Amino acid sequence: MTSSPSCSDRPRASPLVAAVALGLACAGASREAPSPGSTPGRAAPPVARPVAPVRVALFPIENLTGSTAPMRELVGPVERALALQGLDVVSGEAVQLFLARHRIRYTGGLDRPSARAAREELGVDGVVITTFETYRPGPPPRVALTMRLVSSGEDPTIQWIDGFGRAGDDAPGLLGLGIVDDLKALEREALARLAGSLADFLWRKGERAPPCPRGRRYRPAIAYRSATFRPGRDQTVAVVPFLNRSKRRGGGDLVALAFVRQLAATPNLHPVEPGVVREALLGQRIIMEGGISLEAARLLVGVLDVDLVLAGEVLDYDDAGLPKVNFAATMLDRGSGQVVWQSISYNQGDDGVFFFDLGTVSTAERLACRMAANVVDRMIEGVPARGGERPVPGAGRFLEQAFGQRKAIRP
Amino acid sequence: MTRLFPTRRIPATLLVALSACASAGGQNYHDKNMDFGSIRTVAVMPFVNLSHDNLAGDRVRDVFTTMLLASGSVYVVPYGEVARVSARAGIVNPSSPSVEEMIKLGTQLKIDGVITGVVKEYGELRSGSASGNTVSVSLQLLETATGKIVWTGSSTKGGISFKDRLLGGSGAPMNDVTEAVCDDLVAKLFR
Numbered sequence: 001m002t003s004s005p006s007c008s009d010r011p012r013a014s015p016l017v018a019a020v021a022l023g024l025a026c027a028g029a030s031r032e033a034p035s036p037g038s039t040p041g042r043a044a045p046p047v048a049r050p051v052a053p054v055r056v057a058l059f060p061i062e063n064l065t066g067s068t069a070p071m072r073e074l075v076g077p078v079e080r081a082l083a084l085q086g087l088d089v090v091s092g093e094a095v096q097l098f099l100a101r102h103r104i105r106y107t108g109g110l111d112r113p114s115a116r117a118a119r120e121e122l123g124v125d126g127v128v129i130t131t132f133e134t135y136r137p138g139p140p141p142r143v144a145l146t147m148r149l150v151s152s153g154e155d156p157t158i159q160w161i162d163g164f165g166r167a168g169d170d171a172p173g174l175l176g177l178g179i180v181d182d183l184k185a186l187e188r189e190a191l192a193r194l195a196g197s198l199a200d201f202l203w204r205k206g207e208r209a210p211p212c213p214r215g216r217r218y219r220p221a222i223a224y225r226s227a228t229f230r231p232g233r234d235q236t237v238a239v240v241p242f243l244n245r246s247k248r249r250g251g252g253d254l255v256a257l258a259f260v261r262q263l264a265a266t267p268n269l270h271p272v273e274p275g276v277v278r279e280a281l282l283g284q285r286i287i288m289e290g291g292i293s294l295e296a297a298r299l300l301v302g303v304l305d306v307d308l309v310l311a312g313e314v315l316d317y318d319d320a321g322l323p324k325v326n327f328a329a330t331m332l333d334r335g336s337g338q339v340v341w342q343s344i345s346y347n348q349g350d351d352g353v354f355f356f357d358l359g360t361v362s363t364a365e366r367l368a369c370r371m372a373a374n375v376v377d378r379m380i381e382g383v384p385a386r387g388g389e390r391p392v393p394g395a396g397r398f399l400e401q402a403f404g405q406r407k408a409i410r411p
Numbered sequence: 412m413t414r415l416f417p418t419r420r421i422p423a424t425l426l427v428a429l430s431a432c433a434s435a436g437g438q439n440y441h442d443k444n445m446d447f448g449s450i451r452t453v454a455v456m457p458f459v460n461l462s463h464d465n466l467a468g469d470r471v472r473d474v475f476t477t478m479l480l481a482s483g484s485v486y487v488v489p490y491g492e493v494a495r496v497s498a499r500a501g502i503v504n505p506s507s508p509s510v511e512e513m514i515k516l517g518t519q520l521k522i523d524g525v526i527t528g529v530v531k532e533y534g535e536l537r538s539g540s541a542s543g544n545t546v547s548v549s550l551q552l553l554e555t556a557t558g559k560i561v562w563t564g565s566s567t568k569g570g571i572s573f574k575d576r577l578l579g580g581s582g583a584p585m586n587d588v589t590e591a592v593c594d595d596l597v598a599k600l601f602r
């Protein structure tokens with residue numbers, strides 16, 4: 001049984017939490033909640049982050065590093081990082097039993113039956129999906145990962161998504177004092193940053209999908225946008241795994257994930273949760289040998305009820321040494337069944353770098369993210385953001401559900 | 412009178428020499444009886460790759476297709492659809508379909524033309540201490556209604572420049588050379 005998200009049904013962990021929760025629930029459309037304990041015009045004193053009353057399940061980590069990595073051992077640190085930010089995390093034995101009961105082997109996404117079951121059986125508001133993209137001891141050590149929060153229940157949607165990528169020698173500083181040699185230190189930094197970003201989103205202080213930095217050098221080399229494409233309208237996009245022709249295992253999934261993240265940051269294009277797309281691809285027995293066909297696109301559009309399908313191919317995804325990424329992106333429209341966007345992007349980590357390696361991008365994840373961000377920017381060029389800020393579609397509803405359900409979960 | 416004769420010859424000789432040099436950059440053929448305005452939708456078939464880079468065909472095809480779309484003159488059918496229909500039509504070698512296969516493709520994909528191509532070179536050239544990237548591509552456009560070749564074009568770009576030889580540079584990046592070749596071919600197609 002779930003309670004209605006009225007102003008009177010608020011959590012009561014502490015007066016401070018209750019006050020913040022009340023404010024959030026009653027504020028309605030207001031995105032900017034005041035920082036707890038902060039006074040306008042004065043630096044806020046360091047206060048403990050209040051407990052966010054959101055219960056999430058942590059799925060086993062997806063390994064897209066292209067090699068072996070200790071993914072089981074990483075669940076603990078991820079759980080601790082989330083718990084430190086005040087999230088109520090369901091992990092370990094409970095999640096393992098749940099996965100075994102429903103025979104879920106793929107943990108890189110959340111499909112509809114799993115989302116429904118997670119809400120009913122685990123009593124969670126959302127599921128945290130973690131994907132490690134690089135995990136190398138080095139030297140220098142490199143860590144890159146993407147984390148997202150997908151709502152549970154009938155309609156699994158991406159509520160928050162963010163990524164982090166860093167190499168140990170990114171900021172060597174004076175006499176190399178800033179070099180990080182320890183992979184664990186990078187891992188801690190990455191998890192703390194992402195957990196902080198998630199907590200900021202839940203407290204409506206942060207963005208739903210913090211976008212990657214832009215830069216002219218990462219713009220697509222050649223791009224085509226159809227005159228019939230109307231990116232100003234609210235449209236849903238199914239991002240299918242890109243065809244991987246690179247030597248890097250999982251290159252297609254990595255670039256597709258980078259696009260999901262960047263599309264989530266746009267005001268009008270709403271990406272479908274990759275787990276739901278995968279469910280449709282498997283359910284309809286869609287095999288994309290030479291890329292997405294019109295028939296496959298039509299099937300996807302019908303099953304997922306989406307407006308656009310984004311596909312593509314990855315020719316290079318090299319993250320050993322200087323990163324190098326080369327991909328083509330194609331978007332098909334539901335109405336016309338035609339290509340409404342096509343672009344080619346290729347970059348390497350030292351593009352546009354002239355002095356002392358300043359501006360070098362050290363991981364392929366960061367490079368792909370910048371390139372995807374620029375592709376999406378060109379896609380929606382000329383579309384004004386609503387009210388001058390990036391909206392958070394569905395976030396208010398998700399948070400209200402989450403806050404409202406606390407009563408049912410914690411009697 | 413006798414002095415004027417050789418001076419009149421000079422421009423003609425220069426013209427012949429210049430036209431000979433210009434034609435050395437790449438060959439081009441346009442069917443004079445073809446109405447190119449009638450070709451609105453094309454399929455770009457996988458390119459035959461004669462280079463050492465396994466992905467050269469895909470790399471050039473991607474760039475050429477996007478350039479062709481970006482030109483706004485013709486619509487290019489997505490690769491996946493071409494691959495699906497080729498497989499369904501039982502086309503043994505999609506890189507060089509026969510006339511019958513092409514007509515079948517034209518009917519099933521609802522296209523007016525098919526572009527096939529060959530990547531002859533895609534890699535680095537070395538000469539002494541200098542090196543440079545070079546790309547050489549030949550393409551042909553076939554009308555699906557008749558299976559006739561209506562356009563062919565070839566282009567070679569890159570290589571080792573005088574500057575590279577003098578200063579020991581490594582020439583333009585491969586992607587830039589690929590873009591230059593495709594740009595040249597698209598220009599030749601619409602010339």
